[in-house]
Amino acid sequence: xxxxxxASDLSVRYETPHGAVHALxxxxxxxxxxxxxxxxxxxxxxxxxxxxxxxxxxxANARIDGSxxxxxxxxAKLDAHRQRLLRGDEIALxxxxxxxxxxxxxxxxxxxxxxxxxxxxxSRAQKRARIAAMLGRVGIADxxxxxxxxxxxxxxxxxxxxAIAAAxxxxxxxxxxxxxxxxxxxxxxxxxxxxxxxxxxxxxxxIIVVSHHLxxxxxxxxxxxxxxxxxxxxxxxxxxxxxxxxxxxxxxxLACDPARFHERLDRLPTIPGSLPNxxxxxxxxxxxxxxxxxFARCATVAPPLVNLVASHVARCHAVMP
Amino acid sequence: MLAYAVKRIGLGxxxxxxxxxxxxxxxxxxxxxxxxxxxxxxxxxxxxxLLIERMGLDQPVxxxxxxxxxxxxxxxxxxxxxxxxxxxxxxxxxxxNTLILGLTAVVVALLIGVPLxxxxxxxxxxxxxxxxGVLSVGVIAVPSFxxxxxxxxxxxxxxxxxxxxxxxxxxxxxxxxxxLVMPAAAIALGWIGYIARMVRAxxxxxxxxxxxxxxxxxxxxxxxxxSKYALRIAIIPTIxxxxxxxxxxxxxxxxxxxxxxxxxxxxxxxxxxxxxxxPVVMGTVxxxxxxxxxxxxxxxxxxxxxxxxxxxVFRG
Numbered sequence: 001x002x003x004x005x006x007a008s009d010l011s012v013r014y015e016t017p018h019g020a021v022h023a024l025x026x027x028x029x030x031x032x033x034x035x036x037x038x039x040x041x042x043x044x045x046x047x048x049x050x051x052x053x054x055x056x057x058x059x060a061n062a063r064i065d066g067s068x069x070x071x072x073x074x075x076a077k078l079d080a081h082r083q084r085l086l087r088g089d090e091i092a093l094x095x096x097x098x099x100x101x102x103x104x105x106x107x108x109x110x111x112x113x114x115x116x117x118x119x120x121x122x123s124r125a126q127k128r129a130r131i132a133a134m135l136g137r138v139g140i141a142d143x144x145x146x147x148x149x150x151x152x153x154x155x156x157x158x159x160x161x162x163a164i165a166a167a168x169x170x171x172x173x174x175x176x177x178x179x180x181x182x183x184x185x186x187x188x189x190x191x192x193x194x195x196x197x198x199x200x201x202x203x204x205x206x207i208i209v210v211s212h213h214l215x216x217x218x219x220x221x222x223x224x225x226x227x228x229x230x231x232x233x234x235x236x237x238x239x240x241x242x243x244x245x246x247x248x249x250x251x252x253x254l255a256c257d258p259a260r261f262h263e264r265l266d267r268l269p270t271i272p273g274s275l276p277n278x279x280x281x282x283x284x285x286x287x288x289x290x291x292x293x294x295f296a297r298c299a300t301v302a303p304p305l306v307n308l309v310a311s312h313v314a315r316c317h318a319v320m321p
Numbered sequence: 322m323l324a325y326a327v328k329r330i331g332l333g334x335x336x337x338x339x340x341x342x343x344x345x346x347x348x349x350x351x352x353x354x355x356x357x358x359x360x361x362x363x364x365x366x367x368x369x370x371l372l373i374e375r376m377g378l379d380q381p382v383x384x385x386x387x388x389x390x391x392x393x394x395x396x397x398x399x400x401x402x403x404x405x406x407x408x409x410x411x412x413x414x415x416x417x418n419t420l421i422l423g424l425t426a427v428v429v430a431l432l433i434g435v436p437l438x439x440x441x442x443x444x445x446x447x448x449x450x451x452x453x454g455v456l457s458v459g460v461i462a463v464p465s466f467x468x469x470x471x472x473x474x475x476x477x478x479x480x481x482x483x484x485x486x487x488x489x490x491x492x493x494x495x496x497x498x499x500x501l502v503m504p505a506a507a508i509a510l511g512w513i514g515y516i517a518r519m520v521r522a523x524x525x526x527x528x529x530x531x532x533x534x535x536x537x538x539x540x541x542x543x544x545x546x547x548s549k550y551a552l553r554i555a556i557i558p559t560i561x562x563x564x565x566x567x568x569x570x571x572x573x574x575x576x577x578x579x580x581x582x583x584x585x586x587x588x589x590x591x592x593x594x595x596x597x598x599x600p601v602v603m604g605t606v607x608x609x610x611x612x613x614x615x616x617x618x619x620x621x622x623x624x625x626x627x628x629x630x631x632x633x634v635f636r637g
Binding site: 055092096097100102103106115118150153166 | 534539554629
């Protein structure tokens with residue numbers, strides 16, 4: 001089954017003994033079948049909270065406001081049981097660190113059989129046959145033998161391939177890859193990106209790729225959302241974001257990407273300042289304290305999401321449609 | 322795995338030898354030689370010399386130890402000073418009662434303790450978790466002989482549901498099972514609490530690991546995550562705990578067998594120590610040590626079986 005995904009006015013806060021942490025505030029995103037959506041931003045910007053909310057895996061102390069509509073169902077309003085039935089069936093997650101993503105005392109085959117538990121129509125032998133075929137598809141030679149292996153007997157790159165295979169085995173309508181290459185070295189990263197590019201050709205659901213790596217996003221995605229301090233500050237087609245960024249934060253982020261420097265620099269550029277405290281988010285623009293184009297209104301009034309050309313949006317007082 | 326097993330068994334044999342050397346040293350150091358104690362103060366010197374020769378006490382201690390092991394290898398553990406019956410026969414008669422008692426206690430403790438620990442984790446932070454926690458600490462704190470005496474008063478004296486002493490009629494399963502209930506419960510009770518706490522603690526740690534999140538992200542039901550994905554890892558410290566704890570279970574069997582006048586190794590060894598019946602003490606200690614060492618080896622092999630990472634450490 002495939003359907004569209006839309007989060008509207010989505011806010012998530014974590015209740016802690018030191019007060020609520022407003023990790024995600026008034027986020028609007030949408031994704032349609034066949035699209036690959038990128039979510040980019042620095043550490044602590046709310047990327048992981050957003051995808052965790054989409055995958056219905058938020059911890060017990062999280063409170064959610066707004067709606068996540070997937071295929072006409074509001075995921076935020078489902079009870080725990082209905083949410084569980086969607087996980088691993090309609091929605092699959094490839095988690096961050098392939099080194100720790102699998103149970104260390106069960107074989108790969110055993111775990112991948114369990115992960116297909118929603119498919120009551122298949123026998124154990126059929127499930128194993130599907131695993132062997134899928135492992136071959138993600139580029140693992142000797143699939144039969146690898147199913148007998150324990151996770152620690154596989155390399156990091158191989159484990160990430162297995163994680164992707166596990167997610168694809170469930171035929172999800174929504175596939176979320178949370179930092180799929182962050183824990184890998186550069187060669188492995190290139191191979192995994194290549195694999196994801198190949199897979200998207202015959203996959204017609206939604207793929208969401210989270211990364212702090214601009215290159216990964218540029219190579220894989222159709223559209224991008226840039227996040228800062230729990231808000232989506234800019235969104236649009238990959239080309240628009242990378243060549244015509246309008247939000248000062250996106251521009252600063254692109255200016256800091258080492259891949260874009262043509263000559264040697266003595267000192268890598270950085271964005272001065274640090275993230276605001278999310279227990280008390282600022283009343284104005286979240287980026288204003290670090291923004292070199294901020295003016296008086298930025299500190300007091302939260303900027304609206306300004307519609308630019310096509311699907312290009314930016315949350316800034318300084319941009320004009 | 323095989324090399325590992327061989328290494329562990331070799332180490333176990335070494336422990337056996339060391340324990341017996343220590344036992345001989347202890348007997349050697351205790352004032353009064355066994356022959357005098359056995360025969361009493363008014364024995365004739367001839368009789369005494371005869372017994373000393375028969376027990377091999379005129380030989381140097383190291384020779385006695387070698388003789389002991391040589392005989393033990395052929396199944397001869399010496400003779401009871403009083404009844405002149407072979408020690409191996411005495412031990413073999415007493416052993417089944419104690420093993421049944423100890424194993425029943427451990428199995429019952431595991432069957433109740435492990436699910437309680439799992440339940441605590443699945444209902445963490447709720448009233449059920451708190452009640453299990455308080456009860457666990459409570460039963461750990463009560464010594465097994467206190468449980469033995471109070472249950473004796475309640476179930477045997479007041480209610481007359483269960484027999485107060487003995488191990489039941491030979492060949493009568495129901496009567497033997499009835500006689501087993503209180504002694505086994507007295508030993509098991511504290512262990513239920515111990516195991517429940519242990520399982521809960523290690524399970525809480527495992528439940529925070531990323532692979533549990535993976536299992537959740539595939540929508541696996543919580544009971545399956547707890548019973549398969551978490552328990553297989555969380556049970557490992559509990560196995561070590563129980564294997565080591567079997568030593569203390571067997572020593573609490575000494576008290577419990579005394580309270581319930583239940584024939585068994587515990588009773589055999591207390592009687593033998595009280596009457597300075599050294600061959601019986603030696604033979605019993607050897608067998609008990611051998612059992613204890615085998616259990617520890619079995620537990621280590623079981624852990625290697627459950628955790629492939631441990632297996633690989635010993636393979637490589």
